[in-house]
Structure formats: C-alpha cells, structure tokens
Amino acid sequence: MSYPVTVATCALNQWALDFDGNYDRICQSIIESKRRGATLRVGSELEIPGYGCYDHFLENDTALHSWQVLVKLLSNKDLHDILIDTGMPVIHKNNRYNCRVFILNGKVIFIRPKLYMANDGNYRELRWFRPWEKRLQVEKFILPKIVQDITNQTTVMFGDALIDTADTCIGVELCEELFTPESPHIAMSLDGAEIILNSSGSHHELRKLSRRIELIREATLKSGGVYLYANQQGCDGDRLYYDGSAMVLCNGDVLAIGKQFSVKDVDVVVATVDLDDVRVFRTSKSSRGIQASNSSSYPRIETPFSLGNPKLQNSLPLICPTPPKAQLGLHTPEQEINLGPACWLWDYLRRSGTGGFFLPLSGGIDSCATAMIVYSMCNLVVEATQSGDEQVISDVRRVTETPESENYIPSDPRELANRIFHTCYLGTSNSGTETRERAKALAEAIGSYHTDLNMDTVVESILSLFKLVTGKQPKYQVYGGSATENLALQNIQARLRMLLSYLFASLLSWVRGRSKSLLVLGSANVDECLRGYLTKYDCSSADINPIGGISKTDLRSYIQYSSKHFSFLCLEDFLNATPTAELVPTTEGYVQSDEIEMGMTYSELSAFGRLRKVGMCGPYYMFRKLACKWGGYYTPAEIAQKVKRFFFYYSINRHKMTTITPAYHAESYSPDDNRFDLRPFLYNAKWTMQFREIDEAVKNYTLTDQVSTLQPAF
Template identity: 30%
Template sequence: MKLIRLAAAVLNQTPLDWRGNRARIGAAIDQARAQGASVLCLPELGISGYGCEDTFQSPNTLHHALEALLDLLPRTRGMVVSFGLPLRVRNGIYNVAALAVDGRLQGFVGKQHLAGDGIHYEPRWFKPWPAGVHDTVLVAGQPVPVGDLAFDIGGVRFGFEICEDAWVATRPGIRLARHGVDVILNPSASHFAFGKIAVRQRFVLEGSRAFACSYVYANLLGNEAGRAIYDGEAMIATAGRLVALGPRFSYAEHRVTSAVVDVDLTRLEQARRTAFQPHLGSDPGRIVVPDFPWPECPPESRPPEAPAWETSPCLKEEEFARAVPLALFDYLRKSRSRGFVISLSGGADSAAIACLVGLMVRFGAAELGIDGLRARLGLPADTPADSRERALERALTRALLTTVYQATANSGRITRAAARAVAEAVGAEHHEFDVSPLHAGYVDLVSKALGRPLSWGEDDLALQNIQARVRSPGAWMLANVKGALLLSTSNRSEAAVGYATMDGDTSGGLAPIAGIDKAWLRHWLVWLEREGPHGLAPVPALAAVNAQAPTAELRPADRAQTDEDDLMPYPLLDAIERAAIRDKRSPIEVFRLVRPAFPDLDPAQLGRWIERFFRLWCRNQWKRERYAPSFHLDDENLDPKTWCRFPILNGGFELELEDLRAWIASPPPAG
C-alpha cells in the first residue's frame, strides 16, 4: 500500500505583485506542510499572476518570475511542489509549470494548448509547447529539463495538464497514461462562469477514471486583475472518485485542500484494463528521475462535502451572490480605494449593486470576522457602541458604501422611497440631492444659445440625456472626497443597444453588472427579496424596487416612460442579443431562432424589434468602447477589450435587414 497526501492550493494573486505573490505562495506551502502533504499543486502562472497581459513579453517580468521561483525553492524541502510562471526558451515565451523536489528545481513542463477564445489571449504572449519535445534551459547557470516531461519521483510518476490542456480532445493525459503516470497535476487559471464548475468536475473525474490515476486541480481565487473572477476551486480525484473538494469564493488569501491517495490502487486499475497499453522502450530525457524519500502516510476516509449552497436548485443565483461581492472586495482593496459610491435611482440596477456591496461585507465578515475584514481592506480597527455582529456589519457597510438619490422634476416619490429603503436595508450612508437647478440651468443655457426654447416634441433625447449627465458630477465629487470608487450601474442589455447616457449613468470606474442581462438581474432581485443566499436573510426592502416597471424616469411623469416601451421586452432583447452577438446569427436566423420562444408576437412586430436591435447595436459600439471595466460572469460578454470586438464604423447590416423584411413579407413555405 503506497499512500501519499496530495494537496491543491488556491491563491488570490495580483499581476506583477512580486512580494505579495511570493508571500502567499510561501504561506500556502507552509499550510500544506502543516496538513502533512508531500505534494502541492499551485495555480497556473501563480508566481507572476495570470493577468500580466503584454508585460509577459517584458524581460523584467521574466527575470522577476524566475528570481521568485529560485527564492521559493528552499521552502520546498521535504516536499514536491509545482509553481506556475512564464519562461523564455530560445527567445520564445512559454507558460510553464516548474516542479521542485526537496528544495531542488527538477524541470519545467510547457503548456501545449493555449486558450485563445472568449476573454483569453494566451497566443498573443506565449508559444504552445509541442507534444513529445523536450529541451534544456539554463537557470542560474545550470541546465534544467524543459518541455513535454514526466517525473519519476522516488518511484511515483507525475505528469501535468495545464488548464486548457485538459479541455481539449487530445489532452496530454492520454500520453501520460501510456507512460504509467500515477498522479496528474493541473495548475489552472480558469475564470468563473455560471455552471462552469460542473464542466471542470467532469474532466477531473473523467481524467482520473480514464487514465486510472490520481488527479489534482488547483485554480486561482478572486478578482486577480480587474475583469475575470476566479472561484478558487480545488479538487482531488482518484480513479474516477472525488476525494477532496475545497470551498469556492473564499475571502482568504490562500486555501489548501488535501487528501490521501493510494498509488497501488490506481496502478492496479491500470493493470486490470485490457485497453491499457503502456509505452514500451526508452525515451531519453522525457522522464526526469529525482530521488525522494516518501514519508509514511496514514490512511484516511473523509468523503468530500460541498457546502449546502452548492447543491441549491438556485445555484446560478447563489453563484452570482458570491462571485460579484468577492470581485468587488478584491477590486476595492487592490485599487486601494476607500469605499464605493453609487447613484441610487430606486431602480433595479443600482439597487442590485448596493445589495452586492452589502453581501460583500456579510460574506467577508462571516469568513474573516469584522476585524479580519477591516484589516484586509486596510481600515483601522473600530469599536462602535453596539458590538452585536449585525450592527458591526452595518457599521462597516456604512463606512464603505455611500449612496445618493439625485432627483429632477421628473423623479417620483416611488423611486425616492425605494432608494431610501434599499440604502437603509444594506446599511449605506445615504444622501438625497435635488439636481433640478443644475438641469434647468443647462436647459436655459442651451436655449439661449440656440435662440429658442427646448421642447419634448423636438428635443426629447437631449432633454433626457442632460438629466442623466447632471447627476454625474455630484456622484464623482462624493467619490473623490471619500477616496472611493464610483460604480457604474449599466447592465449588459442596455450596453447591447446603447440604452444609457454616456457620461451620465455610465459614469464610474467599474461597472459590476455590465456582464449580466436585465431580465435575469430582475429575476435575481426577486430571489434576493424573498429567499436570498443560503445562510443569510433575504432583503424584503427590495419589494419597492421589484414592484416597478423598469424606467429611466427621464421624461415627464404624464408620458409614463418605461424601458421596454423605449426598446422592447427585455427577455426578447436578451434572446436576440444571444443569437445575434454570441452566436453570430444573421437577422433572418435570429428571427427563426427566437420566434418559437415568443409565439404570441406578431411576426411583423418581431421583425421590427429585431431590426431595432441590429440598428442600435451597430450605432452604439462607440459607447461600449468607453464603458468602465466589467466582470465576466457567463459564456458571453460585450466588452470589446476582452470578448466581443466590433467595428465602431460599420455598414449597419443594411443588406441583411432588407433580406429580413422581404423574408417576413413573403416567408418561404413551411417544410
């Protein structure tokens, strides 16, 4: 019986934070050692940070990454530890995992399949390492193996699949299995998306089953570089069975998950399989063979237990309630801001963001304690008169979150009351401004310049936009005075069609919900009002928000303005966006795809709405180019810097829309 304790560490790193990243890695090694682990897998590019972008090409980045690795080697005495870093080999830059054994560097394994879809641009910086090729590279004057390697460490064989390597059909594990590998380490930087955990668990479990080995998966944690969120998933599986599962969305700087595996049992599984055909013959240089005395390891039987929320029927709602608050927490502290400011309109978008900030405090305090949370945020200790837990949370929320309701003549009592109720519910410092004089002043200024009064009949759009824009300076000033970050309240549905006032409601340094569609966001707010995240109370005050039809509230009240009257029903808008933008469908294809989901719509009206979407999409790319950074949350995004590129100046799909109109007027016969 050959028992080994394997460990996966998740790290909340920051690109180019050489001291901080090194310290967190060192602390994770110490924690793994304290758990009795002999093997530790750290995340992909954990030394440099995954999100270094074009600075991966900088000699300075490569120098500091290698220097940090050499400094960390002594911490690995008595252990086997993998590190992630960029490495130059013959003037190509590679994404590699370095393996240290008992304090000595034994080799580098190059990532073979680079992520180049969605938010990923790895081929811009790295070369894919060719399968079956190995070489040497000089490190501190000594030759070190590099390439498609495996390691025979004290009689136990190890190999690597680095993140994307495991997501492809020709994954390296297929070849590693033929070399009799006992353990596969997977250092990853796999960004969060709704439901993605199920995919990861499938390839970890299937890899351990198909290759008859033990499999260790270690992901990054938190908001590393600004846009991508990492859930900090850690998994260990053996022969198709999950034996350890770490918690996700932790507020800790690092976490270590470990489990004991039996190497003899996975070898027995390989021997039993008639389909298993080991690689015979020599392969000089492919297998690195360092000595290592494996310590005695007692057996354990501790089945992994997922937190209750992970098995909730409302998993997407739970994930959103955890992913965005963690991302806000990291953005706040890494940007060295001293809080958040929100222009709270009484509508769904700003209310959702206020609640997400409140959840940040509640989840952070639950894990770290109030004092620990304050320390992580760089806030001084506080001793309020009321020391009850919820009172402490509310006091901290008030210190971190400032909201302001900014009324014009077109604002109503309902939205004012809703904004006040939400601010009170989350514990924000709340203010109310009357910006009507500012609005009137600009209208008068332009009217005099033009020599005529402005009217709703002739100047509707300008009169709407100026109201949104006069709200920007006061919110920005509050943020400046407090050293806080102004949060923009735009959502993805509005971004798709430009239904936002540039330099008005788009004002801010971060757009937390610009990656989520409006229809689902409204659904989430109802869930938060009535149910809420597991272990926390719901927010009944949201009833005042959820009862309203979404409205920009920029026209006079007698015009009864609503978003959906201005645009189209939000569920339809989101369905059109997914088909047209995510799936790259033509207008006719969009019509055919969305029609079955909305059978009661008149075909001509549906066609007009599809045409409206395409025209607004094409007209408003310049706005999307100027949006504040947003979080990536699912399998689509409109961020032109990381996901969806589109020309600012374009032909507007004129020919395709002509085809759509003709097709609706004379549809082809069914069948």
C-alpha cells in the same frame, strides 16, 4: 504495494506584478501543505507574476523578477521535503513559454511548457507565449546564472515529459489543455502517469463551475488516476474574477474541493489517496490495457523522492484515504451573483487605496442589485474578521482609516456598510415618490450612508445657459417637442448625475472627517449595454461595475433570492416596479418604460446577445435560428422586424462600448469591446444585404401551424 500519498492543491489570490505579495502567498500555501502532511503541492497558472500581466509578459522585467522569486523559493529551507509545482514565464531559445517549474529541496527538477494556448474570449495567450509543439520531446535548458549560483545546476530538462518519483508517475496538463479535444491527460495516463496536475487561470462565469468539474470527473472516470486541479482566485487586476475551487479527484470521485468564492488570500485543499486504487481501477479495464500497451512513450524525469511515507503506514492514528464527497454543494446562479462580484469588489477596494464606494441609488432593480452585492461583500468581510482572518482585519482597518490605537473589528455588515458604502438618490421633477422611497428603504436596510437631493436647479441652470446662447428653449415630446429635444433633455439629467456622483465620491469622505475618496459604482446590466440603452457618460459611467456582465433576468432572480436570504422585505417593492429611467415627465397618457422604449423585452435581448456572440450569428442567421425557436409564437415577419430592430440599435450604439465602465465578467455574451467582444464600433446600420436576405426568406416561409399564445422559449 503503495503507501498513502497526501497531496495539496491551492487557490491563491495572486495579483499581477505583485511579486513580493505573490511570493508570500506561495510560501504560505507550501508551508500549510506541509503542515497538513502533503508531499506534493500544486499552484495556479503563472502564480509567480500573476496570470493577468497581459502585455507586461512582453517585458524582460517580468521574466527577470519571476526568476528572482524562484530563487527565493529555492533558497527557503522551510519549503524543503515537498515537491513543488509553480508557474512562471520562461524564455527558451528566444521564445517565451508559459511554464510549470518543479522544484525540490533547493533544486530545479523540470520545466514543462504549455502545449495549447487559450486564445479566445477573454484570453490572448498567443500574443505573449508560444506553444510547445515538440510533443513527447525534451531539451536541455540553461538555467539563469542567479539560479546556477544557488543550486549548482547548469541545465535542466525542458519540454513534454512525465516525472517519475520513487513510488509513482506524475503528468502535467495546463489549463486549456483540459478543454481541448485531444487532452494530454489521456496519453499521459495510458503511459503510466497516475497523478495528473492541472494549474489553471480559469475565470468565473455564471453556471460554469459544473462544466469544469464534469470535465475533470470524466477524465478520471475514463482514464483512471488522481487529478489535482489548482486555480487562481480573486481579482488579478482586471475585469475577471477567478473563482478558485481547487480540487482533488480520484477515479471519477471528488475527494476534496475548495471554496468557489472567498475573501481569503490562500486556500489549500488537501486529500490523501491510495495509489493502489488507481492501479486496480486501470488494470480491471481490458480495453484500456490494450490501448496502453500500444501508447506512445513519454520521456521520464527521474526524481529520487517518494510521495508516500512507509513509516506512516502503521502509525496511529492511521493515515486513511480521503473518502469521496457525497455532496459538492454547488452554488445556484443567484448565489454566484451574491458572492462572485462581492469578492471582486472587495479585492478591488482593498487594493485601490480608496475608502469605499459611492452608488447613485435610483430605486430600480439594477442599482438595487448593485447595492445588495456591496452588502453581501460587507457580510463576507465581517464573517472573515469574526473568524480571525488577520489579512482581512488589516485590510478593513486600512480601508476604514481606523487609527492604530483602535483595534477595530467589524461585527455587523450594516455597521461596516455605513463606514464604506455611500448611496445617493439623485432626483429631479421627473422622479417618482415611489422610487425615492424604495431607495431610502433599501439604504436603511443595508446600513449605507445615504443622501437624497433634487438637482432641478442644476438642470435649469444648464438649460438657461443654452437659451441665453441660442435663444431656443427645448421641450419634452409630451409637451410638443421633437424627438431630438426630448433625447437631449434626458441626456442632460443623465450626464449631470455622473458629474454629481464624482463630486460626492470625492468629498463625502471629507465631509465625514476622512481623507480617502470613494470609488463610483456603475449599475448598467449586460442587456442594456448590448442594446446601447444608456447615455454615454451618464451615471452608467463609473470606476467599476459589478453587474455589467449580468442579465436583467438573472438580476431579478437575484433580488428574489436576496429578499429571502437576507430577510429584506423592501426588496419585493423593487420586483413589482416597472423598469423606468424617469427622465421625462409622467402624464396622464404616458409613463416612461424601458422595454417599451427599447422595443424589445429583456428576455429577447438575452436571446439576441447569445446568438450574436456565443452562436456567432449575423442578422440573417439570427433570423433563421429565431424563426425555428420563436415560430410558434411570432410570425416570420414579426421575428424579422425584431431582428432588424436589434441590429439597427446595436449598430448605432456600439460606440458606447468603447467607453463603458469596466465590469465584472459574468456572461458569455458580454458586449465589452475592451477585452472580450472584438467587433467594430462604426457600422452601416442599414445592413442592406443582410436585411434584404431576411426579407426574401420571410416571403418564402409558409406557416404550417397557427401562431400560438404561448410565450417563446428564450
């Protein structure tokens, strides 16, 4: 018979190269796991150095300091009597591996290297690590001298093996290995592993968590067993936000799951399982038994330790297995936008040493959404401080420059926003009264420290200088000027807004009697970045951008959600407004409109972006895909024209992505060339062969149905 086994998995807010802070958070999670009765604790991938070290993994310093942290973990007797799974880089035979290191009572038990690397999208693991290709094999690993001195061990086994405890068998599946076609959990389960551990560094994308849960659910439903999933949480120092959601599943049921978004540094998820449930589940399936009897055998690492405690079997209160969760309570995309970027912003703010944010508030949807995300951040922080989270309280006092004599604890998100969030309407003679009023109303609703100005005199000074030097006076197109003049006049305003934003971000705190500068927030959405519908080095240029990976369509849905969630009636005005840059004069016959100027709708842009990045389509295959998808609404010639227009503007504006503001990654078609989208920035924008093939295809298409009046499916 088996005894109840209590296990713990974690989501830690680790920070790349913050070895002292990472050690403290690891210790806190282990002590919390023990306090709640766990005898096995699993941590996130590379939790000792932090997952986002990137090229720092190539430095010997990173490996050295990781071993030094492991020595501290081994030496800490408060961490005894629990099997600990932690992560760090390990160099074996002059190869660097991404490893799980198992320790117990001051000894190193086993080192398991990662088998399959994540090497696409945001990940470049093959740049830093080698995969372990000796399946079902182990070798002796010589421990560093600093470890030998405290453990009295010289070597430990290194490779692909299972851990045998006195009462069960444990297998390891590392992050990407879950997503591969031949996932290791299948072979490990067939060979008797009853508990599978997965330590991940999986980032947040909109609508992604449900896929992750279903993969694990399917793994345990098909193979049986207990699955412990740990994940990094928070901003590790880059564009990604790791969304936690540590969980425990058994035989297809979710027993426990942690928060997806949290400002807490340590989230420990605990569940109690009955291993007899696993054994009954497996032995009742005949086909599984046939496969198991012919499965390959793993090497075993024998560990004289029992996860279950027979002394607790008849204790009071009874130790009962954790029941399956009836509802998981997954977030909608609108809730994800409300929470994910907000947590990312808080991590960035508290770790940057600055005193708050500055946002040019234009009165449009994009800056409105950015402001609402900052307000959501303030709301999350206030909730954490009111619940007594000492780490958040300390961070708030440091950011707000609260004197040590004051025991400041924010109780209202609007009051906190007034301290750390600064907004400004940067108007010109081209700005509308409505946009100015919308910006003012939103600032009042969220409590930001708001300023309002007209910068016409600054614009006129620049134009006067130009006229003095050249003798020429450029004019807007509506007044008879050329397209070249028109664009230059718009860009002057846009770029001056960037200069003024940084001026105000540097000095507004000083104006208010404080010393710290502010972080400038950008508010260009992912579709505008894809099309290049922004001015290089305008107010889209900033320190960070919380909405740079979110589509215009999702942002509109988010504002609708926020209007109800926060009861801000002023948000309805943003939804009803026409998207406009307000950079040219409005006349009786002309009002500037984003979608008209772009020559495509935001919904169309999203479709182009997904086919370009996710579908890996060039112009010709994009046309073919859209001819099927949009054929009932547009003619082939119209679709061809739209595809050509997109690729032309994508090509001539791609260079803007080389300087784009670092943005929260939330969308799989992000055009960010600095990390995610590795494409050129200098193209032959004529696409001669590609467009010629499209033209030939248009000639050969024959319409079998009349073009309908229905909207195309995006």
